[in-house]
Amino acid sequence: MKFAGLLVMPAGFFLAIAALVLFPASNAAARGAFVLCGLAVEALGLVVAVRGHMEAQGKSRP
């Protein structure tokens, strides 16, 4: 699960980059919103990775 979360995070980065490429500078609101979506995907990946860590931690506690 930790690896799945870490693999999701680059997808969020490419979403943020796509925002810059797809939206012109004049459409700042859409561009900003798209970048925020990219960050949200990264946050999701981080949460999944952290939960994976917690599960592994729970199993390995003495």
Added chain:
Amino acid sequence: MTPNLPPVMTEATFVLVLVLLLVAPLALAGVALINTGLGRSRSAAQSLLGNLAIVAVTAIAFALVGATIAGTAGGAGHTFHLAGRPWNWLGAGPLFLRGLAAAPAQAQLGLLFEFLAVALAALIPWGSGADRVRLTAGCAVAAVMAAIVFPLLAHWVWDGGWLAQLGVTFSLGSGFQDPAGAAVVHVLGGLSALVVVWIAGPRKGKFPQGGFATAMPGHNAVYILFGCLLALAGWLAFNVAGAVLWMHAPLAALPVTAVNTLLSASGAVAATFAVTRIRFGKPDASLCANGWLAGLVASSATAGIVTPVQGLMIGLIAGVLTPLLVEVLELAVSIDDPSGAIAVHGAGGLWGLIAAGALAPQAGQLVAQLVGIAALLGLALPLLYLLFWLVNRVVPLRVDPDGERIGMDLHELGGGAYPEFVIHRDDSYR
């Protein structure tokens, strides 16, 4: 594409920045003391020797490999084109620092800044792995950071890479702004700390089955708090030198940068003092030190940009968030981070970068900062995990259980840091 050349530096500015960079290692000394003080007494010598070894290893790795990848501001770089725009993603500096003495003043000072910055970044995960990460493994992690990850980020942010050029290529303010390393040093250090803690696991007895996390307080509050004062001197030097080198700030703007640094740290420690007093009835010394450092970390992004009142507010918010996050990471997420680096450097750095974007007068600056943060979380964190996982396969990070039981000093060095003192038995090993 023609490189974005920095302005020519006057002789007075050159001397000022050089002197500042000779003071900046005090930040390394401060962080080293904090790392050691927050660990256990039976690992103190190993911890401080590790800090020293990491500074040495990062210098060698950065000189041999990293400086070539980082390149210099206005220097050559590898660029590809996407959507009709150039993406400068990798530096192309000379191998083994060849021709450094003949390089422009800006390039020489920039390189010295990066030598110190990479050492500071690599000290951060060492503090998080205290009491269980082996010395050789800590050095291997530092070498990987100095040779690959730090140079890549330094090129993107400081040496004319794609993040620095966002203002030109996508009309996003002045491009990604990180004058003193909130991203390149501190968020990188915080993310590295997270990965090291994930891979190495918690200290034995930290999270007992079915019970609360065991408190394992640092062994020397004097080291921790004196380290904070040393760090202040180093941070002042880093922030002022960074403002000149990477933002080309005029000399008249530098005192405000220094005042903002002090105010940010002061606001943060005052807020942490208040929060810990409200939560625990008494202020907590090590959490106050964490708050102080978080204020300094946030100032790395903002000190050269904001007004003094804004600097104080940024520090206050960092000081409130830090102790709460330290608690959440330990109690709710089961992360054993003795130095609190993930909250202090990782979260503090991210907060500073966002504040710098939100308070900047240029349109699009906040989006530029968010894109930089996306690169750190989306590329740097998975890359760090992959590299440290490989390091762990070759040089296991974690010491064997017997070494952890007797302490890293005896196990790795054959002698303790305090041979004339009786070390108390640790109840968590009963």
